[in-house]
Amino acid sequence: MSRRVTIKDVAEAAGVGVATVSRVLSGGSASPATRERVLAVAAQLDYRPSALGRNLRQRRTGAMGLLVPDLTDTFYGQLSEGVLACARAAGEPVVLGSTGGDPEQEAELIGMLLEQSVDRLIAVPSGDAETWSPALRAGMTVVFADRLPTEPAAEEEDGAARAADDLLLLDGLPPAPRPRPLDVPSVVADDRAGIRTAVRYLRGLGHRRVAFLGGPGHDRRAAAFREAVGEPVDEELVVFGTGSRDSAYAAASGLFQSRPDVSAVIAGGNVLGEAAVLAARELDLRVPRDVSLIMYDDVPWAELCSPPLTVIAQPGRDMGYRAAELVLRSGGRRPRGVVLPTELIVRGSCGPRRSP
Numbered sequence: 001m002s003r004r005v006t007i008k009d010v011a012e013a014a015g016v017g018v019a020t021v022s023r024v025l026s027g028g029s030a031s032p033a034t035r036e037r038v039l040a041v042a043a044q045l046d047y048r049p050s051a052l053g054r055n056l057r058q059r060r061t062g063a064m065g066l067l068v069p070d071l072t073d074t075f076y077g078q079l080s081e082g083v084l085a086c087a088r089a090a091g092e093p094v095v096l097g098s099t100g101g102d103p104e105q106e107a108e109l110i111g112m113l114l115e116q117s118v119d120r121l122i123a124v125p126s127g128d129a130e131t132w133s134p135a136l137r138a139g140m141t142v143v144f145a146d147r148l149p150t151e152p153a154a155e156e157e158d159g160a161a162r163a164a165d166d167l168l169l170l171d172g173l174p175p176a177p178r179p180r181p182l183d184v185p186s187v188v189a190d191d192r193a194g195i196r197t198a199v200r201y202l203r204g205l206g207h208r209r210v211a212f213l214g215g216p217g218h219d220r221r222a223a224a225f226r227e228a229v230g231e232p233v234d235e236e237l238v239v240f241g242t243g244s245r246d247s248a249y250a251a252a253s254g255l256f257q258s259r260p261d262v263s264a265v266i267a268g269g270n271v272l273g274e275a276a277v278l279a280a281r282e283l284d285l286r287v288p289r290d291v292s293l294i295m296y297d298d299v300p301w302a303e304l305c306s307p308p309l310t311v312i313a314q315p316g317r318d319m320g321y322r323a324a325e326l327v328l329r330s331g332g333r334r335p336r337g338v339v340l341p342t343e344l345i346v347r348g349s350c351g352p353r354r355s356p
Contacts, residue, residue, distance in 0.1 A: 005047045014041040063093040064327055065113045065121040069101040069216070069243070074299040075270055075316045076124065079145060082320025083122055090328055101216050101243040103127030110135050120327045122320070125149040126216060129182050136182070144186040145323040147217040187323040187338045189314035192224040194342030198266050198294045198312055199228035201344060206353035207264040207292060211237040211255055213276060215248060218268040221296065225266065237262065241272065248275035256283050256291070263291060263353045266312075270297040277305060288351035298345055307348030314342050 007025075011018045014037050024030045024038040041047075066083050068076040080096065087094045095118055099106040106127045113121060114134070120141045125132065128150045135142055202210050212225040218240070226233045236259060241251035252275040255262065267273035273295030277287070285291050287307060295302060298313035322338050 005045045007047070010038065010042050010045060010047050013045060014038045063095050063116075063118055064324070065095045065097065065118045065123075067097045067099055067106065067109055067121065067123040067125075069099050069124055069126055070271075071096075071098045073269075073271060074301075075146075075297045075314075078316030079124070079320035079323075082317035082322075083324045084320075085317075086321045086324035086328070090324075092328070099126050101126045103131055107131050107134075114138050114140065122323045122327050124217070132182060132184070136184070141327055142184050143323045143327045144184055144188075145319055146188060147220065148186060148188070149182060150217070150219065185326050185337045187319050187326065187340065188220075189319070189342050190339050191221045191342070192227070194296070194312040194314070194344070195221055195224035195266065196228045197342075197344045199225065201310075201346070202264045202266075202292060202294070202350065205264075205292065205350060208353070209234075209237065209259070209262045210264045210266065211239065211259065211262045212266050212268065213248075213252055213255065213272045214238070214240045214268040215272055216243045221268045241275070243271075245271055245275065248272045249279055252276045252279035253283065256280065256285060264350070265291060265293055267293065267295045270295060270299045270302070273297070273302070273309060273311075277309070287349050289354065292350040292353075294344075294350060303347070305349070309349045310347045311345050312342050313345050315340050 007018055007021050011021045014021065016034060016038060020030060020034065021038055021042075024035050025042065030038070064083075064087060066080060068080060070076055071080075084094055095113065095116070097109045097113075099109060103126050106123075106125070110121075110131070111134070119139065121135065122143050122145055124146045125144055125148065132142065132149055199210060210229060212222055214222050222238055222240075225238065237255075239251050239255045241247040248271050252265075252267075252272070255265070256279055265276055267276050273293065276293055276295070280287055280291055280293070287293055292310075294310045294312065296312045296314070297316070298311040302309040302311050319340055322340070326338070
């Protein structure tokens, strides 16, 4: 078996020093003649730089991390495939982890990646901004995909802040500075446009009692739904599950049973859409005769339902690829976030509202 060609071999064959070869191969300064000679010799000897040695010198692993809530979720599978495709093209390994949608498990995985010197991370966050503070303080390059970290309820946060400010003012001290939002780039879908289009479509079919079925990370979609339906918002028609399939089914079933006047439902994700289909079937609700359904995410089984589901499609694979591109640009200017378009794909699960 032949010996691996080293940088020293290239330097000797080109008649230059090892430092010169290293500078040329890393894109540093060198005369045109020297650069041409070094590159020609490296190609002739089939020299391949050691990724391990390069990363040890840079004190990094050479891997990017990827954290998603659920590896069995079809959408997150599509997103992961996009990340892996981009990383493969760049010659980067990927360390993959599943948080289970649990902020504590997410925090543990972040700590593990920091211990392994993984310095670039793509994540579908489950925790709040505080969960991500250690990673950002350690200098990790982070890009969020699909959604952003959760924030404390506005009323609770404002109430606590006002109480703290009152105490400081009584002591003659200035109010405490408010924490700033995380300055982290993200790649997300245009939830506002997607939900607005879906609500308008259902309203055009005559539906006035439209409900939203959400889960963890769907705060932006719920806000878009409230905006689209307009004031006053019937908060009983905005229902959340905790993330598991059992919880999603319980939320959908409870909605159908507590509000028989609901004639249409928008499910905030494919697990919730699956739950809505199963709950409607168990309760003998016919789709779309009794209830119309629209689901976020165009997953393969949506077209196989009877009737096929109308969906708000978002480009999962493209989202993962673009997030990987952003995290790979960790060396220069901070990249801007990306908002990807959605598309309403009309199928058979929506129909005109029938009179009682």
